[in-house]
Amino acid sequence: MNSSVRRVAVLGGVRIPFARQNGPYANASNQDMLTATLDALVEKFSLERETLGEVVAGAVLKHSRDFNLTREAVLGTRLDPATPAYDVQQACGTGLEAAILIANKIALHQIDAGIAAGVDTTSDAPIAINEDLRRLLLDLNRSRSNAERLRVITKVRPQQIVPELPRNAEPRTGLSMGEHAAIMARDWGLTREEQDELALSSHRKLAAAYDAGFLDDLVIPFLGLERDQNLRPDTTMEKLAQLKPVFGGEDGTMTAGNSTPLSDGASAVLLASEDWATKRGPPVQAYLTDAQTAAVDHVHRREGLLMAPTYAVPKLLERNQLSLQDFDFYEIHEAFASQVLCTLKAWEDPVYCRERLELEEPLGPIDRDKLNVHGGSLAAGHPFGATGGRIIAGLAKALADDTHGSRRGLISICAAGGLGVTAILEKP
Amino acid sequence: MSVRELSASPNMAAMFARAGAALIPGASRLPFVSGGAREIPDLTLALDDVAIDPDRLARYDRVCGFSLSDSVPATYPHILAFPLHLALMTNGSFPLPPIGLVHIANRITHHRRLRIGERLALRVWATGIEPHPRGRQFSIRTEARVADELVWEEASTNLRRGQGGGGGDAGPRGQHHRETGSLEPVATWALPGDLGRRYGSVSGDLNPIHLHPLGARPFGFRSAIAHGMWTKARCLAALAPGLPERFTLEVEFRKPILLPSTVEFLEAPRDGGIRFAVREAARGTPHLDGDWA
Known part of the structure; x- marks a missing residue:
């Protein structure tokens, strides 16, 4: 048995454009979208008839008949049917967790190459009987x-x-994720303006990324959609200011503009050992060097539902002897603008860092110009299982493309149930 | 050859009415009812700029077992051309009335992958009547082009039972079936009783023989029978993942599938391609034999 741990290369990813609920993908099932996305990755990396070590994927909203969703999708692609597969589900952390699982097996020599993917449909949602x-x-x-x-x-x-539709509510609190985020926004004293500014910036950056051709080889058209349907390149602070609050009551600060919409979509990322990459040819875009999950008690301890990444990141930094400022890109999943802003404020807050995170010093501020540089979930949309793959593929490409000496990117994703999944990507 | 350019896909309801009229004794003498002439007319029907409707394609994918994607299954252009097939056969100058014809074989040549958003130019014509051991047969030929590129071809062979057949002792069909005895079953499909109505509503082929036992009985079947092109499409869906873009898919329809039914799908590699078949699960009645090459 080989006791060494090897580096895990991110070779690249693809996704289909994200659609809004009941939009162009209304008829598409999770399996349809996952199959099409995996097959697009197969085409991009010439993996036809290839037997990969493993394909790991998941969906958050999944019917019980899709127990083997990923395996069934693999059988619908041009991959060799001898490629094993399994499903994972960790709420919005699903896609990133899938990549961590693949990466760990590659690091331990158990597999040489694998695909991490994720998908979700809120249109073709499973309906349970009463x-x-x-x-x-x-x-x-x-x-x-x-x-x-x-x-x-x-x-x-x-x-x-009367059947039961899936609800976006926490089972133990009965509150929707947006209502939880509204509590966080109030606790941290967020203004409507700063949330709208983050949303505006997300749309502008994603639109600029499309215009610059950055997404040309990352986004594959599907069912007639070529760009993310939620993207509003021409939105303004004025337009965002007109929206009524949807969470936190009448004087709440959270609107449909600074919260992610229910969306449909899928993404997939190819990970491999350096040996496999060298033999097969595709250049290494980045290494997935470390990952950390965390969870908070949002029920009894009254910690914010989406604050778990604030706990995961300090552990990641300590283990890698890094400071929060040692990153050139920060990919913080924009479930809500308030989630990103609460996370950043928490890391700057001496009391929070000392009492909750048990840190002597606060982690401090980040350079906002390095945050979600190609747009985030507020603009792209957020098909729960697909967001991790979107972020990994975008960050790996940003690191590979960069000519200004960028070396490192941080990924931080919050998830239902008080979960957080974080990871570090580094340039070769 | 005379080519008639159509400006829109023909009205299916009107054509089924005409097709039905041909069943009335003596009606074939009317000029607008088929069955009057003796020879296949020298006529090509052409329809340009045919779009692929994503919603209809999604319904087709679902009923035939394809995964929903931007690619158009190789059997799909058949349903786009079907109104032209029917227009050709309900034309007053066509010798054989369409209702009661038995679809006995179908060959599709798929030159490249077709995608949603591409627009097809369709041309449809019929080949001459040939003798068949059980009657008379002819083929409807279809070509689909994108711009000037030939992307898809089909030959759909139909049999008119009895009536002057039997002369050809070595008919092109019906005598020598493919050898499918050595194929292994790989899947069992439960086909519901309403399958003909479901495929009929998507494909537009509302021939009563497929819709309800009452529609099938006048033609000698105790229940509705599955559309042959559904069965062929279902086979392609079972074979589809991993197939290259260019192929021919040739099937011979044997005994009709009486709905509902449980059937087996069989396949095995053969001469660099795949030989496949559909049989009734309990008794092994042959329904379809085919080759992918």
Whole structure:
């Protein structure tokens, strides 16, 4: 057994344009989008008939019949059917976690190359039958006599026929993610203006990235859509200021403009050992050098639901002997503008850093010009499972393209359930 | 050869009405009802600028088992050309009325991948009537072009049972079936009773024989029968991942699938291509034999 740990190369990624809920992908299932995206990656890296070490992907909103979603998608691509696959799900951290899992197996010599992917549809969402009706149907299935069956059937009530749609709510608090984020925004004293400014900047940067051709080989058209449907290149502070608050009550600061919309889409990233990359030819764009997850108790300790990345990043920095300022790119997932701003304020706050993060000194501010330089989820949209792959592929390309001596990028993704997933990408 | 340029896809309801009229005894003497002439007319129908509707394609993909993508399945242009097929066969100068024809074979040549957003120019004509051991056969030929590039071709062969057949002792079809005895079953498909209605509503092929047992009984079937082109498309969906862009897909339709049914899909490599078949699961009744090359 080889006891050395080897470096993990990011060779590149692709995604389909992200669509808004019930938009052009309304008829597309998770499997359709994942298959098309994996196949686009196969084409980009000439992986036809190739047997890869593993394909790992996941979706947050998934029907139980899609238990083997990733494997079924692989069988629909031009990859060799002997390529193993499995599903993961870690809420909005799914895509990045998939990459970490692939990377760890490559680092430990268990596989040489693999694909990390993610997908989500909010249009073709799974619908569950009413929980009471489900229990009655199971009782019916267990019934042995007709009399018993009849007894079960008479318990069915008309209101039980109404199905259950998936809800964007935390099971233990009953609050939606937006309502949780609104509490964070209030606790940290965020203004409407600073949230709208971040949203505006996200749209401008993504539009500029499209105009500069940065996304030409990252985004593959799908079902007639060529750019992210949510992108508003011509939005302004005035237009954003007109939107009514949707979370945090009438005097709340969070709107549809500074929150991500429900979206549909998929992304995929190719990771490999250096040996595999050298033999096969594609240049190494970046190395995935380290990763860290964390979780907070948003139920009893009243920590903000989306604050877990603030806990993960200090651990990552300490292990790698880095300061927060040692990065040239910061990719902080814009679930809500308020999430990004709370995270940055927390890292600057001496009390928070001392009492919550147990740090002697605050991590300090970052150079905002290095934040989400090619736009973020506010502009692109956020199909939950697909965001990690979007960010990894964009950051790896930004590092590979950069000629100004950039060396390192930080990824920080918050997720439902008080989870956070973070990672470091470094230039070769 | 005379070419008739159409400005829009023909009205399917009107054509099915005309096709139905040909079943009425004596109606074929009317000038607008097919069945009057003896020879296939020297006529090509052409329709340009045919778009691929993403919603219709999505419904087609679902009912046939394809993954939804930007690529158009090789069997899809058939349903775009089908109104022209019907227009040709319901033309007053066409010798054989379309209802009651049996689709016995179909060959598609796929020159390259077609994508949503491309616009097709379709040309449809029929070849001459030939004798068949069980009647008379002819083929409808279709070509699809994008700009001037030939991207897709089809030969769809139909049989008119009885009526002056039997003369050809070595008919091109019906005598020597492909050897499919050695194929291994790889999948079982449960085909629902409403499959013909579902495929019919997507494809526009609303021939009553596919829709309901009441529509099928006058033609001697106890229940509705599956569309042959659905079965062919379902086979392609089963084979599709990993196929190169250029191929021919040739099938021979054997006994109709009486719906609902449970069938087996069989396949094996053969001469650098793939031989495949569909059989009834319990009794092994042959439904379709085919080759991908």
